[in-house]
Amino acid sequence: MEIPVIDFSKLESENRGEAMALLHEACKKWGFFMIENHGIDNELMQKVKQLVNLHYEENMKGNFYDSETVKTLANNECIINKDWESTFFVWHRPNSNINELSLSKDLSKMMDAYIDQLIKLAERLSELMCENLGIQKNSIMEAFAGGRGPSVGTKVAIYPECPRPELIKGLREHTDAGGIIVLLQDDQVPGLEFFKDGKWEKIPPSKNNRIFVNIGDQVEILSNGTYKSALHRVMAMKDGSRLSIATFYNPAGDAIISPSPKLLLPTHFRFQDYLDLYTKTKFEDKGLRFESMKSMENGH
Numbered sequence: 001m002e003i004p005v006i007d008f009s010k011l012e013s014e015n016r017g018e019a020m021a022l023l024h025e026a027c028k029k030w031g032f033f034m035i036e037n038h039g040i041d042n043e044l045m046q047k048v049k050q051l052v053n054l055h056y057e058e059n060m061k062g063n064f065y066d067s068e069t070v071k072t073l074a075n076n077e078c079i080i081n082k083d084w085e086s087t088f089f090v091w092h093r094p095n096s097n098i099n100e101l102s103l104s105k106d107l108s109k110m111m112d113a114y115i116d117q118l119i120k121l122a123e124r125l126s127e128l129m130c131e132n133l134g135i136q137k138n139s140i141m142e143a144f145a146g147g148r149g150p151s152v153g154t155k156v157a158i159y160p161e162c163p164r165p166e167l168i169k170g171l172r173e174h175t176d177a178g179g180i181i182v183l184l185q186d187d188q189v190p191g192l193e194f195f196k197d198g199k200w201e202k203i204p205p206s207k208n209n210r211i212f213v214n215i216g217d218q219v220e221i222l223s224n225g226t227y228k229s230a231l232h233r234v235m236a237m238k239d240g241s242r243l244s245i246a247t248f249y250n251p252a253g254d255a256i257i258s259p260s261p262k263l264l265l266p267t268h269f270r271f272q273d274y275l276d277l278y279t280k281t282k283f284e285d286k287g288l289r290f291e292s293m294k295s296m297e298n299g300h
Contacts, residue, residue: 003033003203004022004025004033005033005035006026006034006035006036007019008035008038009037011128023128023129023132024132027129027219027227028226028227030194030196030228030230031196031215031227031228031229032194032203032212032213032214033212033213034211034212034213035211035213036209036210038211039121040114040117040211041114044114045114045209048184049245051104051106051107051110052158052243052245053158053243054104056158059102060158061086061160064158064160065160069082073162073163073164076164079167079168083171083234084159084160084165084169084236085157085170086158086160087155087156089153090111090115090153091153092115092153092154093149093153094148094149094252098111098112111154114184115152115154115247118182122180123141123249125180125182126141126144126179126180126249127140133223133260135260135263143222143251144179144218144255145255146252146256147252148252150251150255151178151250152249153247153250154245154248156244156245157244158241158243159171159237159241159244160241161238162237162238163238165235165236165237169234169235169236170233170234170237170242173231173233174231174232175216175217176214176217177218178217178218178250178251179215179219179249179251180216180219181213181214181215181246182212182213182246183212183213183214183244183246184211184244184245184246185212185243185245186205186206186243187205187206189205189237189241189242189243190204191234191235191237192212192233193232193234193235194214194230194231195231215227215229218251221259222257222259223259223260224259224260226263264294266293266296273296274289274293277289277293
């Protein structure tokens with residue numbers, strides 16, 4: 001199955017409508033897609049991946065292979081309540097914890113520079129989604145802002161080579177709780193899978209600096225179910241370790257999330273009132289009728 005690929009360069013061309021339609025369909029029917037020509041500095045992306053891999057080799061790998069998870073797997077026991085991953089988490093907004101982590105100066109510097117660009121990409125994606133939904137383009141950003149602005153953090157994960165991948169998942173199946181998830185993933189080793197139309201679809205490694213995006217639960221709520229958060233998992237792999245750098249553009253902790261009022265259907269009306277309006281507007285757009293009924297409910 002061909003995963004939707006959104007070419008951001010088309011958004012500045014006569015093919016903008018085509019790209020916007022593909023984005024809308026991807027958000028509605030898939031809950032995930034890839035983007036290319038996204039404007040993130042390619043050299044910076046490669047440097048971040050190289051430095052993360054180096055940090056894993058020097059600071060994380062030994063601890064992982066000494067863990068109870070690895071020892072349990074060595075006994076040929078099936079593990080259902082743990083994941084085959086080695087991770088650390090970086091907070092960026094509203095406050096950063098990057099100086100509290102044991103990262104090299106180069107990795108900290110490159111990560112900060114990368115995230116500055118990535119936040120702009122997430123904000124642009126949010127505006128494009130709002131445009132496709134027919135709501136104000138800053139609706140997602142405003143809903144996510146709360147008192148201090150959106151929450152942005154990055155889960156950095158290595159899924160090491162696994163000798164018995166049939167006994168454990170790299171990461172168990174779940175949907176993401178937050179908003180827009182932007183993933184810089186391995187360009188060689190697969191493992192990511194998304195559930196669509198009753199079966200698990202394998203997501204290929206990201207070639208040519210494509211970035212993978214998926215929708216979280218809060219965008220599904222805000223869009224009144226028009227856009228879908230997708231169930232996904234990571235499979236443990238026998239050949240090669242997989243890199244995953246997932247940045248979460250999420251609501252602030254105190255943000256109040258609800259469906260955008262414009263996307264709600266009218267509620268609590270008498271059928272006779274609707275029928276009276278219908279007889280006058282039968283051959284007009286039903287959307288306008290719904291808007292009229294919502295206005296009547298609000299006393300206008």
